Amino acid sequence: MSLSETLGTVLLNAMKERGADRIFGLPGDFVLPFFRTIAESGILPLHTLSHEPSVGYAADAAGRIGSSLGVAVVTYGAGALNMVNAVAQAYAEKSPLVVISGGPGADEGKLGLSLHHQVKTLSSQFEIFRELTCAQCILNDLETAPIEIARVLDTALSLSRPVYIEIPRDLVDQPCASAPAIALPAANHDAARACAKEVLDRLRSAKSPAILVGVEARRYGLEDKIASLCRKLGVPVATSFMGRGLFADFTLPLLGPYLGSAGDTNIASAIEGADCLLMLGVITCDTNFGVSGRAIDMRASIRALDRTVVLGHHLYPDVSLEALVDALLEIAETIGVPEPQPEPVYATGLPDDETPLEPSHIAIAVNDLFNSKGSSPIAADVGDSLFIGLEIADTALVAPGYYASMGMGVPAGLAINAVTGRRPIVLVGDGAFQMTGWELGNCQKYGWSPIVIVLNNQSWEMLRGFQPNQTYHDLDDWHFADIAPLLGGRGIRVETCAELKRALDLAVDDESSFYLIEAMLPRSRTSMSLHKFTRAMRNLSAMKNE
Ligand SMILES: Cc1ncc(Cc2csc(CCOP(=O)(O)OP(=O)(O)O)c2C)c(N)n1
Numbered sequence: 001m002s003l004s005e006t007l008g009t010v011l012l013n014a015m016k017e018r019g020a021d022r023i024f025g026l027p028g029d030f031v032l033p034f035f036r037t038i039a040e041s042g043i044l045p046l047h048t049l050s051h052e053p054s055v056g057y058a059a060d061a062a063g064r065i066g067s068s069l070g071v072a073v074v075t076y077g078a079g080a081l082n083m084v085n086a087v088a089q090a091y092a093e094k095s096p097l098v099v100i101s102g103g104p105g106a107d108e109g110k111l112g113l114s115l116h117h118q119v120k121t122l123s124s125q126f127e128i129f130r131e132l133t134c135a136q137c138i139l140n141d142l143e144t145a146p147i148e149i150a151r152v153l154d155t156a157l158s159l160s161r162p163v164y165i166e167i168p169r170d171l172v173d174q175p176c177a178s179a180p181a182i183a184l185p186a187a188n189h190d191a192a193r194a195c196a197k198e199v200l201d202r203l204r205s206a207k208s209p210a211i212l213v214g215v216e217a218r219r220y221g222l223e224d225k226i227a228s229l230c231r232k233l234g235v236p237v238a239t240s241f242m243g244r245g246l247f248a249d250f251t252l253p254l255l256g257p258y259l260g261s262a263g264d265t266n267i268a269s270a271i272e273g274a275d276c277l278l279m280l281g282v283i284t285c286d287t288n289f290g291v292s293g294r295a296i297d298m299r300a301s302i303r304a305l306d307r308t309v310v311l312g313h314h315l316y317p318d319v320s321l322e323a324l325v326d327a328l329l330e331i332a333e334t335i336g337v338p339e340p341q342p343e344p345v346y347a348t349g350l351p352d353d354e355t356p357l358e359p360s361h362i363a364i365a366v367n368d369l370f371n372s373k374g375s376s377p378i379a380a381d382v383g384d385s386l387f388i389g390l391e392i393a394d395t396a397l398v399a400p401g402y403y404a405s406m407g408m409g410v411p412a413g414l415a416i417n418a419v420t421g422r423r424p425i426v427l428v429g430d431g432a433f434q435m436t437g438w439e440l441g442n443c444q445k446y447g448w449s450p451i452v453i454v455l456n457n458q459s460w461e462m463l464r465g466f467q468p469n470q471t472y473h474d475l476d477d478w479h480f481a482d483i484a485p486l487l488g489g490r491g492i493r494v495e496t497c498a499e500l501k502r503a504l505d506l507a508v509d510d511e512s513s514f515y516l517i518e519a520m521l522p523r524s525r526t527s528m529s530l531h532k533f534t535r536a537m538r539n540l541s542a543m544k545n546e
């Protein structure tokens with residue numbers, strides 16, 4: 001047994017073998033030995049950011065955009081607990097984020113003193129992360145460490161959820177055997193084939209079947225297989241709100257994103273009116289279904305999520321989405337001949353004049369840019385940014401569309417830039433930018449150059465839509481564009497359509513640094529998509545209170 005490796009390099013190599021391609025982190029004394037191993041081994045590149053929530057958001061986004069493991073490395077206590085919300089978001093949105101925290105050495109707990117960064121007991125942090133992850137371990141036994149590393153990392157991959165690994169600082173440099181190779185649970189092909197037959201029978205006997213595809217299609221890298229399945233079946237397909245941006249590079253009878261009564265009525269009637277709805281990797285949550293005009297009959301639906309398929313009262317446990325799709329591809333036949341779908345229409349033609357900016361001008365300007373200079377990946381934060389992203393033509397997109405924590409936009413944009421090498425466009429409100437926008441100061445050391453559009457309406461406008469007439473939604477004007485040069489980038493403040501167009505053209509042609517385009521927008525105005533969403537939510541709650 002080769003012991004040329006140490007516990008630290010065994011962990012790094014095991015993550016690399018399972019698809020991780022970089023680390024986001026912020027050090028502290030409990031994790032300095034592991035940081036040194038990361039830096040000196042060169043096994044995975046390291047990007048440090050300035051606040052642990054951003055580390056979590058960026059590592060999560062790196063996993064999403066690369067359909068692989070995202071990795072966040074932080075110190076014990078103050079670091080790891082600072083990242084709890086970002087890990088919760090990764091869990092809720094099925095992102096395979098590996099959380100690695102440095103931890104106290106074996107003898108440190110025996111001093112009879114509470115340690116700095118300790119909250120209640122030395123295992124409190126482990127217990128907190130047990131609630132936010134699908135597998136956990138503390139690497140305090142060098143004999144079992146290789147197996148534990150493989151178990152936890154393989155669980156992250158098979159369930160596409162975050163995992164937690166604590167590495168005691170006194171063991172990082174200790175000799176350790178390599179971790180076993182990746183071993184994902186074997187697919188139960190017999191069960192998958194039986195399930196596929198029942199699924200196909202139900203689709204075949206339905207009068208108006210439809211398919212809804214969600215985030216698991218991206219998390220498990222199944223867009224290509226699902227696109228060919230949908231082409232074979234010839235059944236109308238939509239993506240969930242969370243699944244926005246799926247199939248941007250694939251052809252299939254795609255209606256577009258299903259947003260209930262907040263979106264396209266044809267899509268809503270195809271999905272809500274289906275007498276057999278096949279849901280592939282769709283998280284059944286309120287943002288995906290909360291604004292359904294007609295409640296979708298989940299009993300008449302077929303749900304494949306979290307390695308389980310539910311058809312009415314029938315349940316197929318341990319059938320992964322990939323196994324089901326593979327089994328369906330073996331027997332699929334044309335069931336429907338979907339109406340030729342008009343290409344989804346995304347508004348273009350921004351007026352090149354002094355028209356004052358409105359929220360929906362942002363999407364028009366980006367669509368025009370995509371038409372003239374090619375598309376870019378997008379990172380969108382929460383607030384109207386999330387809804388403006390729906391009005392932009394299909395492209396790879398990272399956005400917290402379900403758990404909906406603010407602050408992910410800029411860190412996700414940095415991660416997209418790092419992983420893909422492409423300049424993303426980041427859509428972020430002024431409120432969300434106040435939280436994590438300052439991470440742009442880290443661009444210069446890594447050569448990142450995102451184009452960040454800050455929607456400055458001096459307001460927590462989305463909340464004002466839910467609860468008007470409160471001044472606590474008012475924010476001051478922070479003049480973000482003026483700050484950009486101090487962070488190493490270029491800032492342009494724009495108030496009219498012509499100014500926005502010129503700023504975007506300038507930014508796209510200059511890759512030397514990040515660009516912060518501060519779009520001044522009026523308060524109490526939102527994009528049409530957000531307006532329809534808040535109106536639908538208000539109508540639905542009014543109906544429930546009747
Ligand atoms: C970490 C966290 N804390 C609070 C909230 C609650 C919230 C949801 S939307 C919103 C206002 C966003 O303001 P912003 O200026 O960014 O965008 P816009 O509405 O378009 O003006 C808040 C405070 C969430 N979701 N996450």
Ligand SMILES: [Mg+2]
Binds near residue numbers: 431456458459460461
């Ligand atoms: Mg705002």
